[in-house]
Amino acid sequence: MDSDSHSTSEQIPPARLLLGNEAIVAGARAAGVGFASGYPGTPASEIGDGFAAIAQSGEVVQEYSVNEKIALEVAHAAALSGVRSITSMKHLGLNVAADPAATMPYVGVGAGLLIVSAGDPGCHTSPNEQDQRQLAKAWHMPCIDPDTPQAAHDMARDAFALSEACNLPVLMRVTTRICHARAPVRIDPPRKSGAPADFPREASRLCPLPSNARRMRGEIEGRLATAQEWAERPSFARTWSPQSQTEGEEPLLLISSGAPAWLLRDNLEQLSQNRQLPPIVLLTLGVVHPFPDAPVLDLLAGSSKLLVVEEGSPFLEEEVRLLAQIHGWEGEIHGMLDGWLPSHGELDAPTLVATLDRYFSPNKIGSEGNGRASDPQNGAITHNSGKLEVPMRPPILCAGCPHRGSYLAMRMILGPKPLCFNDIGCYTLGYGPPFDAAQSVLSMGSSLSQASVVSRLTGERTVAFVGDSTFYHAGMPGLANIVEQNDDVLVVVLDNRTTAMTGFQPSPTSEGGLSGEKGTQDLVSADDVMEEPIPLVTGLSQEQNIADVCRALGVAQVEVVEALNLPAMAAAFRNAWSSSGPTVLVATDPCPIYENRMNSSPLPLFQVDSGRCRHCAHSCASNLHCGVDIRVPYEQELVRRRQESPPPTEDLLTIPDQTPCATACPLNICIQGYVGLAAAGDFDGSLATIHQRTPFPAVLSHVCHHPCETVCVKAGSADGSIPINQIKRLTVDSVIARDGGLPPLTPVDSNGVSVAVIGAGPAGLAAAHDLAAAGYRVNLHDRDERAGGLLAHAIPPARLPRDKLEMEIKRVLDLGIAFHGGSQLGVDTSLSDLLTKNAGVILALGASKGMVPDIEGLPAAGIESALELLRRLARGEQQLESLEGLDVVVVGGGDAAIDAVRSSQLGGARSTTLVYRRRREDMPAASEEIEIAMGDGLEFISGSIVERVSTDADELHTLYLADSSLVEGTQSPKQLQCNRLFFAIGQSFDLPSELENLGLAVNSDGSLVCNHSDGHVSSSSATGSDRLFVAGDLCGGPRTVVEALASGRRAAAGLDRLLSTSGVVDEPLIQLDFLDSEGPVLHSNGSVDALGEPDDRGRQHSTVEVHTPAHQYPAELDSVALMAAAHACHFCSSCANCSACLEILDCPAIEEVNGSAHIIEDLCTGCRVCADLCPNGAIVEVTR
The missing domain is CATH 3.40.50.920 (Rossmann fold)
Known part of the structure; x- marks a missing residue:
């Protein structure tokens, strides 16, 4: 083709199969190139790799430059020094090099200079398309465009002579199909470089100052004319x-x-x-x-x-x-x-x-339009040729990639809100789920610039991700600008010590820096052109320390952490995010694929213990899996807490099979589940988890005595236990505020079997709900016209808002339950009649009579049980204002006592006094209720009992108190005067005589003898009482709302099992098991004392403050504090609602097999991130 070409056919070498990029390397070597520079970028990377593989032989001097601008500048300087030079980059890199490139034609070259810029039509690996031919024209630079790998070889060989002939740099524009096509190429043998380098001392030619530049510009036309003569040769x-x-x-x-x-x-x-x-x-x-x-x-x-x-x-x-x-x-x-x-x-x-x-054929059909036969739709490419569709394959980080640990820790700690700006490289794969670590990607280094101004304009702290190579390429100016502007940006430098995406080229942080690596690189070009692969250069420079550079640029807070150490990464993100202003986190760990290529030592191997993978902590004791769908935010919360609070034992396989809180809950609600979902902001999932065990989440959020908090593992900590019930209320209130109510329950088709439930209190409603949800036709009877029992007729509306109560009762009745209000057992209907008309009956009658002690001076006007007061207030038979100006004394320490006190305070009582026979800390009433009452002026007298009462003509009562033997060292006041005296010392039953005629055994407290596991009663009668079950207070034991609900559910399941056994239904329809098959979970603080008062001594509650002004009730929730408390939950046990390794980690070495995660041994790099991540501790290291 020119003077460098072969003149005889005998000199033509045999063809070899080469990539286009390898052909370019061979062509440049045939021209005697002496210097090669470049910056890795697909599809041009193999050019730099080829020269790196032969550099140690001394044939060429090669460098991977920090960026393309430098790569072009050093190549130009080498050419000016008389050394034929080549620089390579992708099309985007040519933009980076535009500053010197546009001026070089003015200055010219000494020896030939070839700029190879690889374009990417179709954006296969690039954010844009770009036609470099346009830049060559704008810069007055000859542009060659080879059409085959052979042409790439020949034109690369001849480009140096062209460059020297016209004294201009030559731009070779190649594209992906030329770079990466493999074809037979006849290559010429390499030539030695020319004379030693000697930089000319010609300042007027090499310094384009304005006066010189005007002259230089006029000379370019003549040089282009020479280039045009070459362009018109038949060889081109x-x-x-x-x-x-x-x-x-x-x-x-x-x-x-x-x-x-x-x-x-x-x-x-x-x-x-x-x-x-x-x-x-x-x-x-x-x-x-x-x-x-x-x-x-x-x-x-x-x-x-x-x-x-x-x-x-x-x-x-x-x-x-x-x-x-x-x-x-x-x-x-x-x-x-x-x-x-x-x-x-x-x-x-x-x-x-x-x-x-x-x-x-211009007249053929289809002569309109551009004839394009490919129309991408939904990620598939279709051709008119009828080829199979090619499904979209989303890009994914390699197995063991350290960037995965960084992204995972970022979202785990920072959550979904922070804006993340990303960069060009492997780290771009943080785009989209599950990491969502790229809200914007523009160009190399742009993440820092974008994050800085967005933070400045929005006032929010932002995150900028940048790779190690990109940090030196274009990130340092952006970081300097962040420091100068004092922007509130967290810069995360992802340092994997190589330029991995483009082919594992060295980066400034590689061992030996940009000029050095370990081992050899077995490139095709090296094998074809040389007999043996040449070891890569080692030790020519020192690796750079990014942290030192950041500090030198003025960043005060810089932290370096191992990216694959997930707990450390999580802690580092938390620490960095809590700061303000410019902050840098350097996440460093080597690319495991590259390390494995350079180092043949065996990699660790991890496997999944299928027994612990997706294992429900409670399912081993009984069928208590909540059944809620797997939700990614919840998985993220599980993973986050795993990093912050590892299991209480060092051995992950000893993660407890039951959480203390769910075990203590009479309903065995999966508390770590709904608290975790709430922490993740998934209130729908949180509500669904509660709904799995009860249809009354709103009611319980106000009146549950939360024994779960007593046994919380954080109960003894400075923060106290997790405020579990307040988190339940936050969940409920959040859904109601958004939707205007809770979602309706779903009715099912009836099985045609009728059952009856007597009593529409919490136990009766729970039983009716479960039976109706199983398809039974439920007849619900209650002596009151409205359902609710003591929920509606005893607990004050101030403590249990009536709108929530009525909403949840309606949801239950809307399942098709026939409610018979005003139907009193023994008066309006009989048990025998109900047993005749129904396949089974559940008695859920409450202990509705308040007790008053038999002491001197009673009965008397103005003295009664607190329950009677609360019932009249609830029914509207008495107004709160009737207590205005009165001195009120309440005797007792449970919820009814505090309800009476709070009602008196809200009614305007002049004073309220509570007399209790134990200490204040022993009171079973909820501590937050006591605090509110004390804040409104309640006087508390502990260790005292009322011995007798006297009443004068004006109904002024004088109480004579005595010391209780239950509290040592107590000195009670001798007398206490009041206008109203209410006793809250227990309740008794008001049962119809018909129950005695059925031969039912009765306990001393009036409850019926029954099997506590299902409420089945014991009877010697043959009147059908074998189909009779009891629930609620009639079962005996603790008398709280949550325990009544649990009792009702047990009775419903017991009746269902009986009917299936007797053949009334084909099989049990209610699948219900409790952790304690013998009855509700009882603790030392859950027994009933001699006077019928629940004994709650030793209960410890959360220290989350409730800010309630006087007479404001219920207390307003501090959602911020509660979300923080939810985040602090330890998630003490394993959970089946987890696919974190598949959905959050997104590692290609992990797949799902038979419902369990499975690690593909050949792909596992042993990074151990999955083992650190797994909330169940199901991923363990094994011998490879």
Whole structure:
């Protein structure tokens, strides 16, 4: 092709199979290149790798530069020094190098300089398309566009002579299909570089100061003219026809260059084998700027039709149209500008064939439009040729990638809210679920710039991710700007010690820095061109310390942490995020794939213990899996807490099978589940978890005595136990505030079997709900006109809001339950009649009579049980204002006592006094209720009992008190006067006499003897009482709302089992098990003392403050404090609602097999992030 070319056929070497990039390396070596620089970037990476593989031989001096600007500048300086030089980069890198590139044609070169810029039509690995031919024209730089790997070799070889002839840098524009196509290439042997480097002392030529630059600009036209002469040589402007031409017939003309020309020739050859084509002449241009006018004009002279085939932009077409206009050629020109070819994307064969068919046969159907035959839809590419659809394969971080640990820890600790700005490289794969670590990706280094200004304008702290290579490439100026502006940005430098995405090239933080690596790189180019692979250069420079650079730039807080140490990463993110202003977190760990290539030592291996994977902590004791769908936010919360609070034992396999809180809950609600979902902001999931065990989450959120908090593992800590019940209320209130109520319950088809429930209090409602939800026809009877029992008729509305109570009762009744209000057992209906009409009956009668002690001075007007007061207030038979100005004394220490006190205070009582026989800390009433009452002026007298009462004519009562033997050292006041005295010392039953006639055994407290596991009563009667179950107070034991609900559920399940055993139904319809099959879980603080008062001594509650002004009730929730408390839950046990390793970790080495995670041994790199992440401790290290 020129003076460097071979002159005889005997010199032509045999062909070898090479990539286009490898052919470029071989061509440059054949030209005697002495210096090679570049920055890795797909699809150009193999060029730099090829020179790195041979650099140690001394044939070339090679460097991976910090960025493309530097790469071009050092190559230019080498060329000025008389050394033929080459620099390589992708098309985006050419933009980085634009500053020196635009000036170099003014200065010129000494020895030849070849700039190889690889484009990416179709955006296979890039954020944009770019046609470098346009830049060459703008910069007055010759541009060559090889159309095959062979042409890439030949043009790379000849480009140096062209550069020297015109004293201009030469830009080689290649694209992905040329770079990464493998084809036979005949390569020339390498030549030694020329004379030693000697930089010229010609300042007027090399310094484009304005006065010099004006002169230099005028010289460029002459240099371009020389380049144009080269462009018009037959070796660069080649004509070709697929078949012999018929003399005298006008041919159809084609002009093309680069990869489209190769595609065009291949398809023309195939078409010519299948059918007769019209005469065709193709002109392939090797140099596209300066434009080769002469061969193009010669081509146009022989025809009146031309099709220009190219991709990227209509560069050639515009040049041809301009040339035709200047020279008066009036033929047809088709291409991009008239829509015959697509304006963007990589030109594919079906589209090209459709366009050729239109060109050859203009009257054929399909002559409209651009003929594109590929229409991407939903990630699949379809061709008119009928090929199979290719599914979209989303990019994913490699197994063991340290960036995964960084992204995982970031979202785990910071949650979904912070805006994250990302960069170009492996770290771009943080885009989308599960990490969502890229709200914006623009260019290398842009993450810092974008994060800085967004933080400044929004006032929010932002996150900027940048890689180690990119940090030095373009990140340092952005960080300096952040420091200068004092922006509130957390910069996370992801340092995997290599430039991994482009082929594991060294980075400034690699061992030995940019100029050194360990081991050898076995490249095809090295094997083909040299006999043995050459070891990569080692030890020529020192690796850089990013942290030191950041500190030098003025960042005060810089922390370095191992990216694959998940607990450490989590702690580092928490620490960094809690700061303000410029903060840098350097997450460093080597790329395991690269390390494995360089180091052959065996990798650790991890496996999944299927017995613990997706294992419910409570399912081993009984069937208590909550059944809630797996939710990613909850998984993230589980993982986060695993990092912050490891299991209480060092051995992960001893994670307890039951959480103390769920064990203590009479309903065995999965508390860690609903608290965790609330912490994750998933209140719907949290509510669904509670709904699995009770239809009354709103009621319980106000009146549950929360024994779970007593046994919380944090109860003894400075913060106290988790405020579990307040979190339940936060869940309920959040859903109600958003939706206007709780979601309705779903009715089921009836099985036609009727059952009856007597009593519509909490136990009766719970039993009725479970039976109706199982398909039974439920008849619910209650002596009151409204359902609710003591919930509606005893607990003050101030403590249990009536709108919530009525909403939840309605939801239960709407399941199809027939409610019979005003139906009193023994008066309006009989038990025997109900047993006759129904397959079974559940008695859920409450202890509705308040007790008053039998002491001297009673009964008397103005003295009664607190329950009677509360019932009248609830029914509207008495107004709170009736207590205004009175001195009120309440005797007792349970919830009823405090309810009476609070009602008196809200009614305007002048004073309220509580007399209790134990200490204040022993009171079973909820501590927060006591605090509110004390804040409103309650006087508390402990260790005292009322011995007798006297009443004068004005109903002024004098109470004579005595010391209780239950509290040592107590000295009670002798007398106490009041206008109203209420006793809250227990309740008794008011049962119909019919129960005695059935032969039912009765306990001393009036409850019925029954099996506590299901409420089945014991009877010697043959009147059908074998189908009788009891629930609630009638079962005996503790008398709280949550325990009544649990009792009702047990009775419903017991009746269902009985009916299935007797054949009334085919099989049990209610699947219900409790952790304690013998009855509700009872603790030392859950027994009933001699006077019927629940004994709650030793209970410890959360220290989350309740801020309640006087007479404001219920207390307003501090949602921020409660969410923080939810985040502090330890999640003490394992959970089945977890696919964290699959959904959050997103590791390609983990797959799902038979419902359990499975680690693919061949892909596992032993990074152990999955083991650190697994909330159940199910991933363990094994011997490989």
